[in-house]
Amino acid sequence: MGPAVLVVADGDANRAQREADRFAARVWDMRAELTRNLPEPATAVAEALKSERRPVVLVDTGDNIGGGSPATALSCWPSCCVRGQQRASSASTPRKR
Secondary structure, three states: OOOOOOOOOOOOHHHHHHHHHHHHHHHHHOHHHHOOOOOOHHHHHHHHHHOOOOOOOOOOOOOOHHHOOOOOOOOOHHHHHHOOOOOOOOOOOOOOO
16 A cells, blocks of 8 residues: 556656656655554544544544545444443445445
8 A cells, every 4th residue: 555656758658767766766765754653443532532622533544435445434433432422423425326
């Protein structure tokens, strides 16, 4: 998993390859900046409950609808229920039939 890039160079395949290689090297050099260590669901819920800012939105990054997922993951929901959060809600996109 990671970024993808399409390089267009008006028929100049060598230039396209050079630019793609240059871009790939730059992304590789930035990989530490592009990587995020995300909390486990229970930790995310605990942090959300401590936050003074509202609303708080918790997103399951593994359930990426942009990557073809059905957006049905509820990884944070059990932690909300265990903590007795009565004002929590869940939403997903409706499936096309």
